[in-house]
Amino acid sequence: MSIDLQTVKKxxxxxxxxxxxxxxxAMVPELNNILGWVEQLGEVDVTGVExxxxxxxxxxxxxxxxxxxGNVRDRVLANAPQAEHGFFAVPKVIE
Amino acid sequence: xxxxxxxxxxxxxxxxxxxxxxxxxxxxxxxxxxxxxxNVAAAKALNAFIVETPEKALEAADAADRAKAAGEPLKPLAxxxxxxxxxxxxxxxxxxxxxxxxxxxxxxxxxxxxxxxxDAGAGMLGKLNLDQFAMGSSNETSYYGNVISPxxxxxxxxxxxxxxxxxxxxxxAISARLCPAATGTxxxxxxxxxxxxxxxxxxxxxxxxxxxWGIVAFASSLDQAGPMARTVRDNAILLETMAGFDPKxxxxxxxxxxxxxxxxxxxxxxxxxxxxxxxxxxxxNAEISAMWDRGIEWLKxxxxxxxxxxxxxxxxxxPTYYIxxxxxxxxxxxxxxxxxxxxxxxxxxxxxxxxxAATRALGFGPEVxxxxxxxxxxxxxxxxxxxxxxxxxxxxxxxxxxxxxFEKCDLLLTPTxxxxxxxxxxxQADPLAMYLNDVFTVPxxxxxxxxxxxxxxxxxxxxxxxxxxxGKALDEQTVLNAGLxxxxxxxxxxxxxxxx
Numbered sequence: 001m002s003i004d005l006q007t008v009k010k011x012x013x014x015x016x017x018x019x020x021x022x023x024x025x026a027m028v029p030e031l032n033n034i035l036g037w038v039e040q041l042g043e044v045d046v047t048g049v050e051x052x053x054x055x056x057x058x059x060x061x062x063x064x065x066x067x068x069x070g071n072v073r074d075r076v077l078a079n080a081p082q083a084e085h086g087f088f089a090v091p092k093v094i095e
Numbered sequence: 096x097x098x099x100x101x102x103x104x105x106x107x108x109x110x111x112x113x114x115x116x117x118x119x120x121x122x123x124x125x126x127x128x129x130x131x132x133x134n135v136a137a138a139k140a141l142n143a144f145i146v147e148t149p150e151k152a153l154e155a156a157d158a159a160d161r162a163k164a165a166g167e168p169l170k171p172l173a174x175x176x177x178x179x180x181x182x183x184x185x186x187x188x189x190x191x192x193x194x195x196x197x198x199x200x201x202x203x204x205x206x207x208x209x210x211x212x213x214d215a216g217a218g219m220l221g222k223l224n225l226d227q228f229a230m231g232s233s234n235e236t237s238y239y240g241n242v243i244s245p246x247x248x249x250x251x252x253x254x255x256x257x258x259x260x261x262x263x264x265x266x267x268a269i270s271a272r273l274c275p276a277a278t279g280t281x282x283x284x285x286x287x288x289x290x291x292x293x294x295x296x297x298x299x300x301x302x303x304x305x306x307x308w309g310i311v312a313f314a315s316s317l318d319q320a321g322p323m324a325r326t327v328r329d330n331a332i333l334l335e336t337m338a339g340f341d342p343k344x345x346x347x348x349x350x351x352x353x354x355x356x357x358x359x360x361x362x363x364x365x366x367x368x369x370x371x372x373x374x375x376x377x378x379x380n381a382e383i384s385a386m387w388d389r390g391i392e393w394l395k396x397x398x399x400x401x402x403x404x405x406x407x408x409x410x411x412x413x414p415t416y417y418i419x420x421x422x423x424x425x426x427x428x429x430x431x432x433x434x435x436x437x438x439x440x441x442x443x444x445x446x447x448x449x450x451x452a453a454t455r456a457l458g459f460g461p462e463v464x465x466x467x468x469x470x471x472x473x474x475x476x477x478x479x480x481x482x483x484x485x486x487x488x489x490x491x492x493x494x495x496x497x498x499x500x501f502e503k504c505d506l507l508l509t510p511t512x513x514x515x516x517x518x519x520x521x522x523q524a525d526p527l528a529m530y531l532n533d534v535f536t537v538p539x540x541x542x543x544x545x546x547x548x549x550x551x552x553x554x555x556x557x558x559x560x561x562x563x564x565x566g567k568a569l570d571e572q573t574v575l576n577a578g579l580x581x582x583x584x585x586x587x588x589x590x591x592x593x594x595x
Contacts (some may be wrong), residue, residue, distance in 0.1 A: 011471050011472050015455070016448070017455045033526070034417065034465075040410055040414055049488040052494060055542060056301060056568055061345065063342065079203075080434070081200075088434050089243070090447055090517070093099055093447050
């Protein structure tokens with residue numbers, strides 16, 4: 001299947017990346033090339049194969065339910081583009 | 096050591112030689128750090144570093160010299176300065192992942208792997224350039240400019256060549272003697288391919304050996320840190336320090352770190368080396384093929400038996416990777432939203448959603464955007480099963496191929512990359528042509544296996560070619576030992592002629 005300009009704009013929007021019309025148009029053949037190439041996976045017989053989620057057998061650990069960090073508000077905020085009164089600041093959101 | 100000739104000799108030493116020479120009193124740690132700092136400062140033309148930290152290198156060196164003078168026990172890497180790929184968060188030192196997005200980002204914490212290295216006494220020469228967010232195979236996607244390989248083709252051809260990627264700053268700096276060793280990270284070949292392009296060695300350990308905590312994430316099920324250096328022994332030394340269980344990484348393996356250096360042996364008697372027939376497709380570069388044949392002979396000479404094996408799903412590894420890695424990247428890079436760290440672009444009157452989209456358009460380069468969008472598409476409603484689930488299933492088959500091959504052998508020998516280094520700009524226009532560079536390295540990444548690149552020789556143009564050794568999960572020792580056997584027989588002493 002191939003993707004068109006509308007689809008590219010939709011993907012960009014889902015990805016939260018603003019693109020100009022010219023950029024989106026340039027991406028149509030690029031993305032189609034790559035997607036056309038990965039589609040060869042469809043020919044592999046995967047009957048009875050479980051999707052792989054972990055490459056090395058490992059179990060997710062549980063740790064003691066205790067506080068191990070915290071009290072580092074200023075360090076957390078240190079790299080924020082805009083921090084005010086101990087919070088991350090963002091443009092006004094009114095729904 | 097006071098004359099300049101001796102200073103330049105210091106930067107020719109390996110990690111092991113620096114460590115041991117410092118202990119023996121042949122030179123001070125400060126002399127070593129100063130010599131490398133001078134080489135770094137004089138190599139701007141390579142653009143290998145994004146940030147230089149000569150003061151950090153001196154600080155660690157002075158601590159080592161003081162400890163030695165006081166007769167205190169010396170740390171394992173006392174006196175050894177190294178380069179740090181700018182994908183590892185370093186407390187108080189800008190960490191960018193070679194992106195505009197993270198320009199100015201100064202972590203308030205230290206990555207586990209870098210902390211282990213500093214705790215072991217190593218000093219930091221600087222933060223090394225890379226492909227943006229580690230996405231690339233030629234170091235041409237960095238926001239801070241291309242890294243230029245110190246190697247040039249013979250015959251007066253001065254074309255700027257790719258140092259490989261994504262760990263291209265690391266590979267260029269090591270081969271140019273700006274640092275004796277460096278960290279790398281490998282998602283689909285980002286340690287091994289740049290090592291091959293610059294005539295050095297590098298190992299990606301088994302997935303889970305090195306903590307991912309504090310490393311800027313690209314594709315979490317594939318990302319692994321590892322060392323890069325000029326010798327196999329140096330890789331063993333550094334990997335011992337970098338590896339180890341970390342409760343802060345949920346996929347970290349809770350296993351003791353083996354004594355890889357002490358157990359190095361190039362005697363391969365009783366070992367079987369598998370040669371995967373799918374890695375020799377029609378049209379494989381004749382010089383690569385010939386080097387591979389020499390590698391096979393070297394391993395036989397070291398006592399190994401050679402058997403042919405089959406990895407039938409090899410041709411599907413790259414397309415599988417280019418679904419899984421972008422899918423994970425699209426999810427991981429969702430964090431760059433202009434709120435918590437990094438750049439923010441807030442156009443006049445923009446709301447929150449507009450700010451996200453503008454910030455990400457500004458902060459990401461074209462290849463990063465391309466991969467995020469591919470990942471978003473293959474994970475989107477209606478396409479998830481056809482692309483992502485299918486890729487995860489094929490990944491299981493690729494891992495099974497290796498398991499079955501390892502019933503017949505103990506390690507695999509292959510070329511590292513399908514060609515020698517290429518000129519900058521040569522493949523930049525065609526993303527697919529660039530992706531094909533990773534054809535021999537991606538399968539082991541998908542299976543989480545330890546894999547190493549070692550120099551195999553030079554091609555007719557005088558450029559390095561690399562051999563790759565792939566081992567069973569957790570068997571880094573056999574990989575290192577086979578690497579050592581090749582290193583002893585290849586006698587690779589070539590180095591780039593200084594032009595920078």
